[in-house]
Amino acid sequence: MDTISKEDIRKPENIVYKRTELLTDKVMSYCPGCGHGTAHRIIMEVLEEMGIQDKTIGIAPVGCSVLAYEFMNIDMQQAAHGRAPALATAVKRLNPDKFVFTYQGDGDLAAIGTAETIHACNRGENIVIIFINNGIYGMTGGQMAPTTLEGMKSSTSPYGRDIKSMGNPIKMTELVAQLPGTIYVTRQAVHTPANVRKAKKAVRKAFENQKLNKGLSFVEIVSNCNSGWKMTPNQANQWMVDNMFPFYPLGDIKVNED
Amino acid sequence: MTEEILIAGFGGQGVLSMGKILAYSGVMGNKEVSWMPSYGPEMRGGTANVTVIISDERISSPILSSYDTAIILNQQSMDKFEASVKPGGILIYDPNGITRHPSRKDINIYSIDAADEAAKMGMTKVFNMIILGGFLKIKPVVQPEFIHKGLEKSLPARHHNMIPENETAIEKGKDIIKPVFLLN
């Protein structure tokens, strides 16, 4: 039997997969098992595959991904909490030939930045919004987010989210799908290889839409926050499947083809 | 009497809670106390440290740059804090995981094999109490009865059944701490 040496494997013609050049060498600061890292990767892969990295501006507001600019090897802006869609609006309008995306957490997009998000969607800005929904404020240490499920514990809902006093979890994705300005609205996940492939296709579609000047594409990625949920990564993914997906079902919500 | 103590190690080693028990014991002994943690994202699995001051007088600064005693539980903290012990002061460390041992000749140095001992006792959770015991042997800044009250106050009621274990660990720490270098 022929054996293959390491050197053979490393030959360029044998490479079947490699890390995208659009991620820096910096070790990601995310907790092991967190979905942020995978989400970063698929966005960067899509930009690389489309060859638009030199024309893309990413905007990440605060949240665990506030340091996205350390990892994404493209031009990035760091926005105040909630305000990324406002920045993106201006960047795109002033530079219609550029590709613009925001990368927002659920606290950011569904709480403090609801107004900015809704209005960017409603105006149909020709941008991509990537929405990482982990049902919690990861960065600040696990406080309740607008997306936190009923009964779910967090540091500001220590007895579980009580709907009567704290309101209902909000489905931003269904909400923005109502607006004529959005043209593609989908909900994905990145906890299994199959889901990663689907999520990547969705991200690709979103950027293709922007290329065709179709309007706003909104890609939610349901993700775990194992630290904030106080679980191991495996437990967190299982919990996400058992609890988040029934409330936030995966799949396309609005696909406007013309 | 004013004792300015630094406890530094990894996030999961119980550094902050050990400091809290010490501080609460001080309160029970009617002392002035302060407990000042390092805080921030670096606490995620990274290093953690806390400054505890126990005094008979009003405490001026809760934040210090030099200490009477430094209790050091990992290499990073050794690198950062060995130099911060006041001349004539005390450095206590657990040699487990230490690759560069302390080398100063103007302070008293003690070592305590608390990680090993906790593993032997089958109670890795009381690691920090073994360390606390060692410290109290060298610097009895609070009386044992106040330590007991401090444990009661700082542990949630559902953990009170673990107080005896904690006290056993404190006693163990007193037994196993040993001098490495002493000023005459």
Place this chain on the structure above:
Amino acid sequence: MSMKELRLMKGNEAFAEAAIRAGADGYFGYPITPQSEVMEYLMAEKPHERTGMIVLQAESEVAAINMVYGGASCGKRVMTSSSSPGMSLKQEGISYIAGAELPCVILNAVRGGPGLGTIQPSQSDYFQSTKGGGHGDYRLIVLAPSSVQEMADFAPLAFDLAFKYRNPVLILSDGAIGQMMEKVELQEQRPRFTEEEIRKNTPWATMGKTPDRERNIITSLNLDSHVQEEHNIHLQAKYREIEKNETRWETIQCDDAEYILVAYGTSARLSQKAVDIARAKGIKLGLLRPITLFPFPTQPIAELANRVKGILSVEMSAGQMVEDVRLAVGDKVKVAHFGRMGGIIPSPPEIVEALESKLIGG
């Protein structure tokens, strides 16, 4: 539970507990480091079951301060807390609250800026806090706690001052004071205002127009500039009254001092240690600690300036309070500033070195 209770608490938690005990009616906040413990403590404590106080996590600081505006308009004891980036967002609301002359309590756990900055302790929001902060000519009463005990004591004090002057009161703290634990003596629970008390003590409150009075209107709008100027004159008179009655400070070892440090909050604690270090070296150093930053202890600083050789303002900023110290001192003696920025805490020996190089040597 004894009436007065001794506990070991974090500054943020002590403030939250003291607010419940002060008879607060409502807290509205948005998470931000390093003060999230305030809301976390309140949520865990379920004050609704203890006193009826409500706690609500708002969708932003803008929303939170406007919730405070609404609650304050009803004569309720309401409060919010945040840290520097969140405080910037609140400024609009605070200006409206100051303009409408409403009482409320605001905690700012200052962190290093500008922008998102750092989460470490800083005092770089002094100008924003003491000179207005938002638009228009207004002042907040600013209390600067330097211990966990003061974090607890200032909650009821802040509410009392807020209602006495119908003015927002800001507690200017930082992460060091918020995160550290010290011994604290808590005051006993005082009752929340009843509706009768509100109607009687704050007759301006919009609690529903009863037939016996005209309708109440809470507004900061005066389209007639003459009326608006009158309102400004009235506000300024109120601020002068506050300056006369409410200036608070503490002096430590100032009696025989040849040099003085002026420092508040965390810097005052560091400076206290610096005084000990300096005295051990034979330097006669004292400390004046402003407890209120507005009103500022101008008079006591001016008096000290008559008999010392130099004054060092110690702040965790590029030098903001030092401007007020200079106004107080004039050209009587040299005033210098020493500070670290961006969340770096100066060490007490560094303060003594700065004193020696900037004032004693220089």
